[in-house]
Amino acid sequence: MKENVLNRMTLRFPGLPDNERFARLAVSGFIAPLDPAVDELGEIKTAVSEAVTNCIVHAYRGTVGEITLTVRLLEDSRVYISVKDKGCGIPDIAKAREPMFTTAPEEERAGLGFAIMESFTDRLRVTSRPGSGTTVTMLRTLRRGRQTNGG
């Protein structure tokens, strides 16, 4: 199905911890014209933070690699977000998505990132190939009616 994209942006940045905050702020700035409610904005920022952090702590463990963040604003106040890395990949996606599953318990990871992304978005898709990377895409519809150009 061909989607009508009203606005879009792509950011490429190295997987440095400082960029976790940057990614959250970039997404919240970009979707601001849709006038999301406070709770919606908080949830979207959290989902983005989870996806970007996973690239930094898991995909590029011990190294710093490139992260690509894409946001598209679709019709009917829908926000599409994709976070892509070229890191180690996930061997068993179903297992990785289970709540409390983590491969880094010694780093005080709760294994809740995917569970949070799932509950804070309407759709979460994870595609991954070991050795070549992972892409996480999320779709979230905002409660507000139709978006206008900021007004």
Next chain:
Amino acid sequence: MPVAIFYDAESRTVLAELSGDIDHCSAASLRAPVDEEVMKRLPLRLMLDFENVPFMDSSGIGLIIGRSKLITDLGGSLIVVNPKPEVRRIMELAGVGRLCSIVFNEHRTLIGGMKI
């Protein structure tokens, strides 16, 4: 300064006032000073104040779980204070309430000289 730490000898309580976003980037710098104070004082209670935390993700959940383990191993308990609605939402999702009590006090009073 992302964390201010106080100790009340009378109630044997360590209070850590956290501030700013809690994510993977900031978690380590919050963890170290809190753990240091806990190991020095061996308190009965560790209070983590979230009043000035506008954002938290799963790294904050990891931080809470880790502090809960630490204080529980020492025979003490963890109390989470004043999380904002967005932060509370993620705490509820993670079931943090099973590990510690979450308390809200709008009007801070003075307990043993400590701002609580």
